[in-house]
Amino acid sequence: MLLIGNGRLVTRSQGTGFYENGCVAIDGKRIKKIGETNQLKKEFPEAEFIDAKGGIIMPGFVNMHNHIYSSFARGMSINGYAPHNFMDILEGLWWRLDRSMNLADCYHSGKVAYLDGLKNGVTTVFDHHASYGGIAGSLHELSRAADEYGIRTCLCYEVSDRDGFEKMKAAVKENLDFIKVSQQRTDDLQKAMFGMHAAFTLSDKTLDYCVSNTPDDVGYHIHVAEDIADVKDSLQKYGKPIVNRLYDFGILGEKTMLGHCIHIGPHEMELIRDTNTMVVTNPESNMGNAVGCPPALRMFDEYQILMGLGTDGFTNDVTESFKFANLIHKHHLADPTAGGNQIPAMLFENNPQMANRHFETKLGVLEPEAAADVIVVEYQGPTPMTAANPNGHILFGVNGAMVRDTIIDGVIKMRNREVVGIDEEKVWHEAQVQANDLWRRINN
Ligand SMILES: [Zn+2]
Numbered sequence: 050m051l052l053i054g055n056g057r058l059v060t061r062s063q064g065t066g067f068y069e070n071g072c073v074a075i076d077g078k079r080i081k082k083i084g085e086t087n088q089l090k091k092e093f094p095e096a097e098f099i100d101a102k103g104g105i106i107m108p109g110f111v112n113m114h115n116h117i118y119s120s121f122a123r124g125m126s127i128n129g130y131a132p133h134n135f136m137d138i139l140e141g142l143w144w145r146l147d148r149s150m151n152l153a154d155c156y157h158s159g160k161v162a163y164l165d166g167l168k169n170g171v172t173t174v175f176d177h178h179a180s181y182g183g184i185a186g187s188l189h190e191l192s193r194a195a196d197e198y199g200i201r202t203c204l205c206y207e208v209s210d211r212d213g214f215e216k217m218k219a220a221v222k223e224n225l226d227f228i229k230v231s232q233q234r235t236d237d238l239q240k241a242m243f244g245m246h247a248a249f250t251l252s253d254k255t256l257d258y259c260v261s262n263t264p265d266d267v268g269y270h271i272h273v274a275e276d277i278a279d280v281k282d283s284l285q286k287y288g289k290p291i292v293n294r295l296y297d298f299g300i301l302g303e304k305t306m307l308g309h310c311i312h313i314g315p316h317e318m319e320l321i322r323d324t325n326t327m328v329v330t331n332p333e334s335n336m337g338n339a340v341g342c343p344p345a346l347r348m349f350d351e352y353q354i355l356m357g358l359g360t361d362g363f364t365n366d367v368t369e370s371f372k373f374a375n376l377i378h379k380h381h382l383a384d385p386t387a388g389g390n391q392i393p394a395m396l397f398e399n400n401p402q403m404a405n406r407h408f409e410t411k412l413g414v415l416e417p418e419a420a421a422d423v424i425v426v427e428y429q430g431p432t433p434m435t436a437a438n439p440n441g442h443i444l445f446g447v448n449g450a451m452v453r454d455t456i457i458d459g460v461i462k463m464r465n466r467e468v469v470g471i472d473e474e475k476v477w478h479e480a481q482v483q484a485n486d487l488w489r490r491i492n493n
Contacts, residue, residue: 050093050097051075051097051099051456052072052093052096052097053425054070054090054099054101054106055072055086055101055103056101056103056104056425057103058070058072058083059108060108061108061398061414062416066436067434068083072090077421078410078458079419080416080417080419083415101454106415107415108414108424109172109173109455109457110172110173110368110396111171112174112359112360112367113175113329113404114177114308114329114359114361115176116178116179118150118155118178119143120480121484125484127491130142134339135275135276135338136276138338147179148212150181150183151182151183152190154180156191156193156194157484158484159191160197161476162174165366166200167200167457167468168450170426170452171449172424173203173404174201174365175202175242175404178191181211181212184206185219185226187206188223188227188241189227189230192204192230195238196238198462199458201238201408201422202238204227204239204241205241206227206244207244207245208224208243208251210250210251224243225263227241228241236458237409242304242407245271247271256298257298260299260300268304268406268407269300270305270308271295271305271308273292273309273310274291275309275335279291290313292313295307303325303327304406304407305324305327306327307321307327307329308331308361310328322354327355327356327357328348328355328356329356329358329359330345330359330395332374333360333361333369333370333373336373345378345395355399355402356395358370358392365449366450368447371392371393371443371444374388374395397413397440401414421458422456425453426447426452426453427451427452428446428447430442453466
């Protein structure tokens with residue numbers, strides 16, 4: 050038994066939202082009980098006690114869209130790279146990077162990205178992977194890295210025609226192989242989706258090949274209308290908008306997640322709604338790539354689409370996405386109230402709901418029988434925290450580096466900012482050596 054108490058407890062569970070001095074009792078992989086610290090200490094006197102010292106005790110964060118392979122782009126310079134638009138960024142940076150990535154790059158980028166996630170209080174990561182320099186076995190390398198920390202993750206490989214027919218087929222096979230392996234697991238720590246890059250790098254023949262090979266109960270993870278060029282391509286080549294095209298191939302559905310959806314119209318939103326498809330928005334990435342602001346609030350309010358937040362490889366700290374999401378819509382709509390309710394709902398309610406379309410154990414809430422994925426944030430705050438205002442405190446006062454303890458699946462993974470059983474210095478060092486080697490391969 051493990052107790053985490055003496056903190057401001059934010060449960061995200063209906064009925065018992067907030068305790069001024071609350072405590073979580075964990076038994077095995079699940080939460081056993083929530084209550085006042087004194088009461089639970091009396092009830093479970095033998096339990097190990099983690100003292101939150103007045104900080105915030107809350108569910109671990111879920112990142113619904115990441116690209117772990119992009120970890121090695123930090124600080125990289127590519128000879129001749131000078132992008133003018135999003136297509137230049139893809140061709141000049143990301144595709145050059147992933148074309149050079151081998152299996153060792155995949156493993157070590159996984160080791161640092163998951164470590165960074167843990168340190169930022171992220172307990173579940175949905176990743177969208179590409180490494181066209183080493184396709185077969187690449188998801189296994191990420192899976193292996195995740196298992197070494199015991200972090201929850203859902204993986205897929207982004208199929209694309211951009212490197213030719215044989216590599217496209219290898220990418221499909223990599224998805225199918227990992228889907229099989231993940232379905233044999235019973236620990237609810239790793240899941241699989243079928244990954245696709247984006248409509249403009251997927252011909253009809255390829256989409257047909259993907260869909261005809263994918264088991265029925267598997268969802269797709271694909272970028273949609275991230276840039277207007279994706280939309281133009283679809284209209285010119287196929288005479289229909291992207292979402293209609295995906296719908297016609299049977300790709301939409303409740304386990305499928307579309308990334309971005311920046312340049313889509315009302316009819317496409319209807320198709321997403323009617324098929325109960327999920328959408329993940331990545332505000333920091335959208336601003337960085339200068340691709341526009343998604344109609345996320347419209348999709349959320351008017352179409353009631355299940356919308357979540359991701360980091361899209363920009364960071365492993367989901368609180369950054371939270372802050373950017375809070376600002377982008379206010380700025381774009383010239384409305385200082387925009388997103389006030391919707392953005393916290395995306396991060397704290399929808400991300401776990403979306404993740405639970407793949408993971409069985411209830412995520413994102415602290416209540417009996419839910420997953421024991423809990424974080425302690427070292428935070429005091431200049432004003433009272435009450436049942437009505439934790440989101441305001443987290444938005445303006447919390448970032449990932451303030452996460453002190455991370456517990457996943459009932460196991461203490463980070464205690465006082467030190468990751469248990471991991472030589473962190475070694476992980477960073479090995480990654481740096483590997484990244485340096487990758488950079489050399491890219492520029493030669
Ligand atoms: Zn992405």
